[in-house]
Amino acid sequence: MSAEPVPAGNVPAARVGRYRWRVCAMLLAATTINYVDRQVLGVLAPFLQDHIGWNEIQYGWIVTAFQAAYAIGLLCAGAVIDRLGTRIGYALAIGIWSLAAMGHALAASVAGFILARFALGLGEAGNFPAAVKTVAEWFPKRERAFAVGIFNAGSNIGAILAPLVVPVVAAAWGWQAAFLCTGVLSATWLALWLARYRPPEQQPRLSAAELAHIRSDPPEPTVKVPWLRLLRHRQSWSFVAAKFITDPVWWLFLFWLGKFLASEYGLSLATIGPPMIAVYLMADVGSIAGGWLAGRFVRMGWNMNRARKGAMLVCALCVAPVALVTQVDNLWLAVGLIGLAMAGHQGWSANVLTLPSDMFPRQTVASVVGIGGFAGAEGGMAMSLFTGAQLQATGSYGTIFLVAGSAYVVALLVVHLLAPRLEPARLDLPRDPAP
Incomplete structure (x- = not known):
């Protein structure tokens, strides 16, 4: 099936179709499973710390093992997905991380958890490069931030499901079962993906009108671009900097929130669920709202540069008050500050993850996302080691939350300095021969 790109305004909205949103729903489901898998440890950490006997520094190394593998995986995953395509590349990634998630049930020591987390990080690294590339293939630029915000909300849904389900499963069948049960979800998604997913031009259920809508942006070159070549451009470095500076904050929330709530407010495995669920529900709203906000600014007449950075500024300001969280005595006030910060981060991410498709052609998007994700994971490693050392030495989260x-304000300033207009990178790609 093929169709010539046409301006979106020439296609009546009622005739465009909505199949692309079904694809977005599959990305949402995959991201949800991805975060359920990685968040199981975060929920069980206070219990496993006593059961296995690790200290704060050792837990920092367990978290760092995941992030190190995630960094390595992201550096390779983008290029692999650009080469294999989203259908096979995504399937490969979820197959690896499913086996690794279940492998945690075999761990009985600090070294065992380090190995399991490393394997999980390698597999899970493929999720965001594959999902962002799929969005670039299935959505015109004006819809991408909203689509990214929707699938990125899966990170919060997964983080909500984990504290709901994990304590129940662990109490009934043991902590090993909590890791094993995620394999069923992953296998189900993998089977559906392989059975149903095809690129837009090969999808028989996609209407010609919707394909024309998807391809309504100006055509892009189709040649392959080595990822090292991408690093010559400051647009790449703007995305890398944004991820390196702000991803560590999300890693902090993901792996240390349960420990923070347990140590500061005396919560147990049985009582930690409601505060964590509240925090991630707020983050879910932020993920979708952040993508919607940029689109709203565009509809108000702002250009893409002003709209994207305006939305990022709003999100950055939502995170800033978390610096005060160690100064409050009330649990739910602390939950509110942390939830607002996590909502701000997710709204920020919905826009930051759209930057590669704003500034680079589709065939390079997964590679750029992978490079940026590598930088974010490296920053996360540094944050985990810093957090473990800080807590072991002082027992205080004050400097960490400061x-x-x-x-985020620092990151936005760096992005603006490196990409002041979000102009497309000049890759000097060869032109298609004239007809």
């Missing part, structure tokens, strides 16, 4: 609260 760093978290200031990171």
Whole structure:
């Protein structure tokens, strides 16, 4: 099936179709499973710390093992997905991380958890490069931030499901079962993906009108671009910097929130669920709202540069108050500050993850996302080691949350300096021969 790109305004909205949103729903489901898998440890950490006997520094190394593998995986995953395509590349990634998630049930020591987390990080690294590339293939630029915001909400849904389900499963069948049960979800998604997913031009259920809508942006070159060549451009470095500076804050929330709530407010495995669920529900709203906000600014007449950065500024300001969280005595006030910060991060991410498709052609998007994800994971490793050392030495989260609260304003300034107009990178790609 093929169709010539046409301006979106020439296709009546009622005739465009909505199949692309079904694809987005599959990305949402995959991201949800991805975060359920990685968040199981975060929920069980206070219990496993006593059961296995690790200290704060050792837990920092367990978290860092995941992030190191995630960084390595992201550096390779983008290029692999660009080469294999989203259908096979995504399937490969979820197959690896499913086996690794279940492998945690075999761990009985700090070394065992380090190995399991490393394997999980390698597999899970493929999720965001594959999902962002799929969005670039299935959505015109004006819809991409909203689509990214929707699938990125899966990170919060997964983080909500984990504290709901994990304590129940662990109490009934043991902590090993909590890791094993995620394999069923992953296998189900993998089977559906392989059975149903095809690129737009090969999808028989896609109407010609919707394909024309998807391809309504100006055509892009189709040649392959080595990822090292991408690093010559400051547009790449703007995305890398944004991820390196702000991803560590999300890693902090993901792996240390349960420990923070347990140590500061005396919560147990049985009582930690409601505060964590509240935090991630707020993050879910932020993920979708952040993508919607950029689109709203565009509809108000703002250009893409102003709209994207305006939305990022709003999100950055939502994170800043988390610096005060260690100064409050009330659990739910602390939950509110952390939830607002996580909502701000997810709204920020919905826009940051759209930057590669704003500035680069579709065939390079997964590679750029992979490079940026590598930088984010490297920053996360540094944050985990810093957090473990800080807590072991002082027992205080004060400095840790101060760093978290200031990171986003700094990152936005760096992005603006490196890409002041979000102009497309000049890759000097060869032109298609004239007809």
